[in-house]
Amino acid sequence: MYKRLNELNFVIGLFFTVVSLILLIDNFFAKGSPGNLNLYTGLTFLIFGLFMIAIKTNRNAE
Amino acid sequence: MKLTLADYLVILLYFAFVIAVGFIIKKKIRSSNDFLSSNRSIPLWITSLAFISANLGAQEVLGMVASGAKYGIMTVHFYWVGAIFAMVFVGLFMMPFYYGSRARSVPEYLKLRFDEKTRGLNAISFAVMTVFSSGISLYALAKLLEVILKWDFDISIWLAAGIVMVYTFLGGLTSAVYNEVLQFFLIVLGLSPLVIVALHDAGGWENVKAQLQPQFTHAWKYMGHTDTNPMGLHFMSLIFGLGFAMSFGYWCTDFLVVQRAMIAKNMKDAQLTPIVAALPKMLMPLIVVLPGVIAIALMTPALQSKGYSIPVNEMGGTDYTMTLPSLIAHYYPSGLLGVGITALIASFMSGMAGNVTAFNSVFTYDIYQSYFVKRRSDRHYLRVGKFITVAGILFSIGTAYIARSFNNINDFLQLVFSFVNGPLFATFLLGMFWKRTTGHGAFCGLLAGTAAAALTHGLTVAEGKGGWIANVYEIRSGMGQAFIVAAVSWIVNFVTTILVSLATKPKPEEELKGLVYSLTKKPSLGTTRWYLNPVTLGVVLLLVTILLNIIFF
Numbered sequence: 049m050y051k052r053l054n055e056l057n058f059v060i061g062l063f064f065t066v067v068s069l070i071l072l073i074d075n076f077f078a079k080g081s082p083g084n085l086n087l088y089t090g091l092t093f094l095i096f097g098l099f100m101i102a103i104k105t106n107r108n109a110e
Numbered sequence: 111m112k113l114t115l116a117d118y119l120v121i122l123l124y125f126a127f128v129i130a131v132g133f134i135i136k137k138k139i140r141s142s143n144d145f146l147s148s149n150r151s152i153p154l155w156i157t158s159l160a161f162i163s164a165n166l167g168a169q170e171v172l173g174m175v176a177s178g179a180k181y182g183i184m185t186v187h188f189y190w191v192g193a194i195f196a197m198v199f200v201g202l203f204m205m206p207f208y209y210g211s212r213a214r215s216v217p218e219y220l221k222l223r224f225d226e227k228t229r230g231l232n233a234i235s236f237a238v239m240t241v242f243s244s245g246i247s248l249y250a251l252a253k254l255l256e257v258i259l260k261w262d263f264d265i266s267i268w269l270a271a272g273i274v275m276v277y278t279f280l281g282g283l284t285s286a287v288y289n290e291v292l293q294f295f296l297i298v299l300g301l302s303p304l305v306i307v308a309l310h311d312a313g314g315w316e317n318v319k320a321q322l323q324p325q326f327t328h329a330w331k332y333m334g335h336t337d338t339n340p341m342g343l344h345f346m347s348l349i350f351g352l353g354f355a356m357s358f359g360y361w362c363t364d365f366l367v368v369q370r371a372m373i374a375k376n377m378k379d380a381q382l383t384p385i386v387a388a389l390p391k392m393l394m395p396l397i398v399v400l401p402g403v404i405a406i407a408l409m410t411p412a413l414q415s416k417g418y419s420i421p422v423n424e425m426g427g428t429d430y431t432m433t434l435p436s437l438i439a440h441y442y443p444s445g446l447l448g449v450g451i452t453a454l455i456a457s458f459m460s461g462m463a464g465n466v467t468a469f470n471s472v473f474t475y476d477i478y479q480s481y482f483v484k485r486r487s488d489r490h491y492l493r494v495g496k497f498i499t500v501a502g503i504l505f506s507i508g509t510a511y512i513a514r515s516f517n518n519i520n521d522f523l524q525l526v527f528s529f530v531n532g533p534l535f536a537t538f539l540l541g542m543f544w545k546r547t548t549g550h551g552a553f554c555g556l557l558a559g560t561a562a563a564a565l566t567h568g569l570t571v572a573e574g575k576g577g578w579i580a581n582v583y584e585i586r587s588g589m590g591q592a593f594i595v596a597a598v599s600w601i602v603n604f605v606t607t608i609l610v611s612l613a614t615k616p617k618p619e620e621e622l623k624g625l626v627y628s629l630t631k632k633p634s635l636g637t638t639r640w641y642l643n644p645v646t647l648g649v650v651l652l653l654v655t656i657l658l659n660i661i662f663f
Contacts, residue, residue: 059127070119
């Protein structure tokens with residue numbers, strides 16, 4: 049995993065995954081958030097983050 | 111606006127990540143080339159997103175939302191007239207010279223094509239402009255955080271500048287570019303929920319259109335006369351002033367953006383960089399113009415029950431600059447509020463880092479190495495590059511405090527920048543496509559164009575600005591005045607360069623190979639797929655842009 053830190057898509061994916069977790073945990077504890085905006089955004093960020101992490105790039109190219 | 115723990119966690123996480131990127135890249139920095147020009151090794155998807163992100167600074171994000179609220183859908187002209195055509199042009203016709211000449215910067219290209227004095231003039235004016243732009247960006251960030259979060263002005267300045275300094279000092283241009291891509295995704299994904307929720311709250315696009323005057327929802331229909339549209343512009347001023355002089359002057363000659371394409375791995379990627387970047391640029395109005403239009407609709411009588419309004423300024427007028435922060439405060443709950451604030455901070459830091467990395471390349475290569483200390487070891491120039499990065503940040507901090515002390519300095523500097531940038535495209539156009547253009551012609555043309563810009567501004571008045579020589583001609587909007595100043599300066603530069611060139615001796619053709627269109631072998635694109643062919647992709651993008659203009663006519 050440490051080597052994958054050299055891949056920008058992995059770093060971006062990791063960032064959005066952690067942000068999504070913050071949003072989802074906040075949504076869980078802060079009941080009554082208007083329109084569950086944190087929930088939907090958190091799930092979208094999670095999908096995007098995991099997608100970016102899953103992409104394999106040619107390390108030599110980067 | 112009050113932040114909670116979740117909001118602070120998102121902001122701190124962002125700061126930690128951008129600094130971590132600096133540390134990761136640091137291991138790859140071994141030479142001045144790595145530090146200042148990324149050793150031409152960056153993949154296409156990164157150069158493309160960095161190309162657009164370098165232009166996605168705070169002035170762009172906050173300013174375009176504000177313009178959306180003030181002028182309505184006409185603001186899309188800055189994208190569909192003032193960007194896409196120039197981005198495709200620079201990719202297809204100018205990158206072969208920038209990249210193929212092996213120049214490390216735009217001023218260095220001017221040295222190769224013309225002479226030392228033309229390079230010097232461009233390098234010095236560019237270095238001064240970038241450091242002031244960076245300082246203004248920093249000032250605007252600290253001011254915004256002071257107003258909306260009540261954060262201390264000094265702490266905001268030093269914290270933001272310190273973080274940018276750490277990651278640009280450690281990883282140079284590559285670090286700035288990598289963070290620009292992170293910032294791009296943060297801005298787009300961080301502001302997208304706002305557009306969706308605000309549009310939904312306003313009853314959808316059809317209801318927004320129904321609430322607003324038709325002048326606010328049509329891009330071209332009311333541009334036949336200056337009195338019938340919110341910008342106070344005639345369509346011909348827009349097409350020549352914005353669509354040609356200003357747009358091509360910025361996208362084709364400003365090293366801040368061109369540098370992102372010059373670090374691509376090969377010629378084809380360098381050409382594709384601005385063209386691929388044009389795709390997200392085309393869609394950017396959804397993120398930065400639409401919220402402003404929705405904000406105005408939300409303030410109409412039918413939607414007043416939604417409880418949103420744009421704040422007023424000290425004079426009692428609508429403070430359009432606060433449109434985006436006020437929308438974020440109105441719609442975002444805790445957690446997402448942190449994402450929105452972080453997106454704003456990212457846009458400021460992206461603008462600042464872009465300016466600082468362009469400044470240190472130009473200063474090191476085109477001023478220090480060219481005029482002060484020649485032929486030293488690469489290690490020496492690497493150290494100088496790092497020192498200049500720190501100096502650039504410190505200059506920016508100084509500029510931020512100057513901007514705080516003098517309210518009008520921002521307007522003044524933006525004006526001076528337009529005097530310098532406006533005529534520049536004429537120099538490049540003639541230099542690249544007319545082999546007879548001489549160094550003396552280019553230098554005199556630049557000086558004459560800049561003087562013509564200042565003179566035009568001094569003789570025209572718009573919204574109380576200009577006319578510092580005499581009030582000869584009144585223009586309805588400041589924007590219209592800016593377009594006319596750019597157009598006049600371009601024409602004066604173009605004509606002066608031609609006249610002086612005809613009267614002076616040109617360089618031998620042998621020295622112009624790879625620098626002028628008619629003397630350069632056209633780059634072979636090989637057997638690439640259509641969607642990776644710069645010409646095909648460029649044509650498709652232009653057709654889609656024309657279609658968008660027709661749809662929102």
